[in-house]
Amino acid sequence: MLLKNCRYIITQNENRDILENKDIRLAETIEEIGDITPRSGEQVIDCKGLIAMPGLINSHTHAAMYVMRGFSEDMPLFDWLNRNWKVEDKYDYNIEYNSSKMAFQEMVSTGTTACLDMWDPDGVIEAARDVGIRLKAGYVVINDKLEEDKVKDLISKAELPVIQPHAVYTVSEEYLVKSKELADRYKVDLHIHASETREEVFECKKKTGKLPVEYLDSIGFLDKNVILAHLGWVANWEIELIKQRGAKVVHCPASNMKLATGGFFPYKEFKDREIVVGLGTDGPVSNNSLDMFREMRMMALKQKDQYWDPSIKAQDVLDTATVNGAKIIGIKAGRISQGYLADIVLLKPNIHMLPLYKNNLISNLVYSATGDAVVKTIINGRIVYDGHTDYSPLDNIKDFISLLKNFK
Amino acid sequence: MNVGVLFTGGKDSVFALHCALLNGFSVKCLLIMRSKNPNSWMFHTPGMEIADAYQELTGIPVLIKETEGIKEKELDDLKELLKTAKERYNLYGVYTGAILSDYQRMRINQVCNDLGLVVFSPLWRKDQRTYMKELKRFGFDWIIISTAADKMDHAVGKQLDAPDGVSPAFEGGEAETIVLNAPLYKKRLKVEMEVEKQDEYTQIGKVVDYAIEEL
Numbered sequence: 001m002l003l004k005n006c007r008y009i010i011t012q013n014e015n016r017d018i019l020e021n022k023d024i025r026l027a028e029t030i031e032e033i034g035d036i037t038p039r040s041g042e043q044v045i046d047c048k049g050l051i052a053m054p055g056l057i058n059s060h061t062h063a064a065m066y067v068m069r070g071f072s073e074d075m076p077l078f079d080w081l082n083r084n085w086k087v088e089d090k091y092d093y094n095i096e097y098n099s100s101k102m103a104f105q106e107m108v109s110t111g112t113t114a115c116l117d118m119w120d121p122d123g124v125i126e127a128a129r130d131v132g133i134r135l136k137a138g139y140v141v142i143n144d145k146l147e148e149d150k151v152k153d154l155i156s157k158a159e160l161p162v163i164q165p166h167a168v169y170t171v172s173e174e175y176l177v178k179s180k181e182l183a184d185r186y187k188v189d190l191h192i193h194a195s196e197t198r199e200e201v202f203e204c205k206k207k208t209g210k211l212p213v214e215y216l217d218s219i220g221f222l223d224k225n226v227i228l229a230h231l232g233w234v235a236n237w238e239i240e241l242i243k244q245r246g247a248k249v250v251h252c253p254a255s256n257m258k259l260a261t262g263g264f265f266p267y268k269e270f271k272d273r274e275i276v277v278g279l280g281t282d283g284p285v286s287n288n289s290l291d292m293f294r295e296m297r298m299m300a301l302k303q304k305d306q307y308w309d310p311s312i313k314a315q316d317v318l319d320t321a322t323v324n325g326a327k328i329i330g331i332k333a334g335r336i337s338q339g340y341l342a343d344i345v346l347l348k349p350n351i352h353m354l355p356l357y358k359n360n361l362i363s364n365l366v367y368s369a370t371g372d373a374v375v376k377t378i379i380n381g382r383i384v385y386d387g388h389t390d391y392s393p394l395d396n397i398k399d400f401i402s403l404l405k406n407f408k
Numbered sequence: 409m410n411v412g413v414l415f416t417g418g419k420d421s422v423f424a425l426h427c428a429l430l431n432g433f434s435v436k437c438l439l440i441m442r443s444k445n446p447n448s449w450m451f452h453t454p455g456m457e458i459a460d461a462y463q464e465l466t467g468i469p470v471l472i473k474e475t476e477g478i479k480e481k482e483l484d485d486l487k488e489l490l491k492t493a494k495e496r497y498n499l500y501g502v503y504t505g506a507i508l509s510d511y512q513r514m515r516i517n518q519v520c521n522d523l524g525l526v527v528f529s530p531l532w533r534k535d536q537r538t539y540m541k542e543l544k545r546f547g548f549d550w551i552i553i554s555t556a557a558d559k560m561d562h563a564v565g566k567q568l569d570a571p572d573g574v575s576p577a578f579e580g581g582e583a584e585t586i587v588l589n590a591p592l593y594k595k596r597l598k599v600e601m602e603v604e605k606q607d608e609y610t611q612i613g614k615v616v617d618y619a620i621e622e623l
Binding site for chain 1 (some may be wrong): 433547
C-alpha cells in the first residue's frame with residue numbers, strides 16, 4: 001500500500017521530524033518513506049491534504065465496560081466500583097464481546113491502534129481480532145481467584161499477553177506473589193492499578209506499614225515487567241523504586257479527575273528519571289471517552305496546571321501516547337519509520353485545527369484536535385477504519401442495556 | 409523537584425505534608441513561623457513551643473523564624489524564611505494547609521509570587537466533614553490544643569468532632585490542633601499540657617513537657 005502525497009508526516013522518530021508532501025510505502029511494516037513511485041497494481045491512497053501520524057496507544061482501559069458508559073456518574077471511586085460490580089456479575093461472553101467490539105470501534109475511529117485492556121478477556125480478545133486493533137490482555141486476578149490453566153490458556157490466545165492483578169486492595173499478598181511468579185515463568189508483563197486514591201495508600205500503609213509501591217517492592221513484585229496504572233498518590237522514594245526496578249507507569253488524567261481522586265501524577269519526576277510514561281483513558285465509565293486525542297489534551301492541561309508550569313509540552317504528551325505506549329504494549333510501533341509496524345492514522349484537518357502549519361501541528365493535534373478528524377486507521381498494513389462504524393453489536397446486548405436503564 | 413511545607417504541627421499542615429510527599433515531591437524542609445502574637449490572623453501559635461521536635465518526628469529538617477506577629481509586617485518575616493529556604497534547598501514551591509482562609513492563602517501567594525515559588529494548597533475548599541472523617545480513618549491522631557468557641561470548654565487535650573455552629577475542621581479558628589501521630593511520621597509525639605482559661609470561650613493549652621516515642 002502506498003500513502004501518496006501526505007501533507008504532513010509526523011514521524012515521531014529520534015529527531016521528531018515532521019515531513020511535508022511525502023509518501024509512505026507499507027505492508028505489515030513501514031517499508032519506505034520519501035518520494036515514491038507507485039508500483040504497478042499497488043494500492044495507492046491519495047493523502048493530499050491529510051496528516052499521517054503513528055497510531056495512538058491507549059495504555060490503560062477496560063473496553064468491555066463500553067455498554068456501561070454513563071451508568072455510574074458523579075461518585076468517588078469506591079462507590080463507583082461497588083455500583084459497577086453489582087451489574088458486572090451479569091456479564092457473559094455475549095456482553096463482553098459486543099461491548100468490547102463497540103469500544104474497539106470507537107478506538108480505531110478516533111485513531112487508536114493498540115491498547116492495554118484489563119478485563120477477563122475471552123470476549124475481549126475475539127472482539128479486538130474482529131475489529132483489527134492490537135490488544136494486550138490477559139487474566140485478571142481479583143479477590144484471590146487465580147486459575148493457572150486459564151492464565152495459560154489466555155497467554156496462548158492473546159496477541160500480547162499480560163497478567164493483571166487488580167490492585168493491592170483487592171488481591172492478597174499471596175496472590176500478588178503468585179501472579180508475579182506466573183508472569184516470570186511465562187515471561188509476560190504484569191499490569192496493576194496502583195496508588196489511585198489516598199484511601200488506597202493510607203489503608204495500605206495501615207495494613208502493611210508501607211505505601212502501595214513500597215509494599216509491592218517489598219514482596220518482590222515490582223520489576224521491569226510491571227506496568228503501574230494511575231499513581232496519583234505516589235511518594236518520591238517510591239518513584240526511585242520504580243526507576244531502580246525498571247517498571248513502567250500510566251497516566252489516566254480524565255478518569256482521575258472525573259472520579260475526583262485529587263491526586264497528582266508526577267509526570268515531571270517520572271520524565272526526569274527517564275521512567276516510561278504511557279497515557280490511558282481508563283474505561284468508558286470513568287472517562288467517559290475512549291478518544292486519545294481528548295486524553296492528550298487532558299494530560300497536557302492537568303500537568304501544566306498542577307505544576308504551575310507550562311513547560312510540559314504537547315510533544316511530551318504525544319510521546320506518551322505513541323513511542324512510550326509502544327514500549328508499554330511491547331511492540332515496535334509508535335513511529336513512522338522504516339521497519340516499524342504499519343500502524344498509521346490519517347487525519348483530515350477540520351475547523352478545530354486551523355490554521356495549520358508545520359510549527360503548530362503538534363500543538364494543534366494535542367490541544368485542538370479530537371478523534372473526529374480521523375478519516376482512516378491502518379493497523380498492520382490493513383485499513384481497519386474507513387469512516388464506517390457497525391452499530392449492530394448494541395442490538396445484541398439490548399437486554400443488558402435495559403437492565404442498566406432500569407437499575408436503581 | 410523540591411518543596412517545603414509551611415508547618416505548624418496541626419492537622420491541616422500535617423495533612424498538607426502528606427500530600428506533598430504523596431505528590432511525588434522531595435520535601436526538603438518544614439517551615440515554621442513562631443509568632444509572639446497569639447491573635448495573629450496569619451500564624452497559629454499554640455504548640456509552637458515544641459517546634460524543634462518536628463525534625464525528629466518527621467525526619468525532615470525544620471526551619472524556624474521568630475516573628476513579633478505584627479499585622480502585614482509579619483509577612484516580611486515569612487518572606488525572609490521562605491527566601492532562606494528557597495536558596496538553601498533550591499525549592500520549587502511550598503505546600504500549605506489552608507482550607508478556607510483567603511486572608512492566609514492570598515498573603516502566602518503574594519510572598520511566594522515575589523520569590524518565584526509556587527503554592528500548593530491541597531485542602532483548599534475541600535469538604536471539611538469528609539476531610540475530618542478521613543483524618544480519623546487514615547490514622548492521623550490529633551488533639552485539640554486551644555479553643556476559642558462556645559461549647560468547647562472541655563475540649564483541650566481531646567479529639568472531638570466540632571459541635572453544632574462550629575465549622576467542621578475548626579476553620580473559623582474555633583480550635584487549634586496538634587498531631588501526635590500520622591501515617592508517614594517516623595515517631596510518635598506525647599505531650600503534657602497545662603490549660604490556661606483566658607475567658608469564657610478561650611482556653612490555651614501550653615505544652616509543658618513532651619516525649620518522642622518509637623512507633
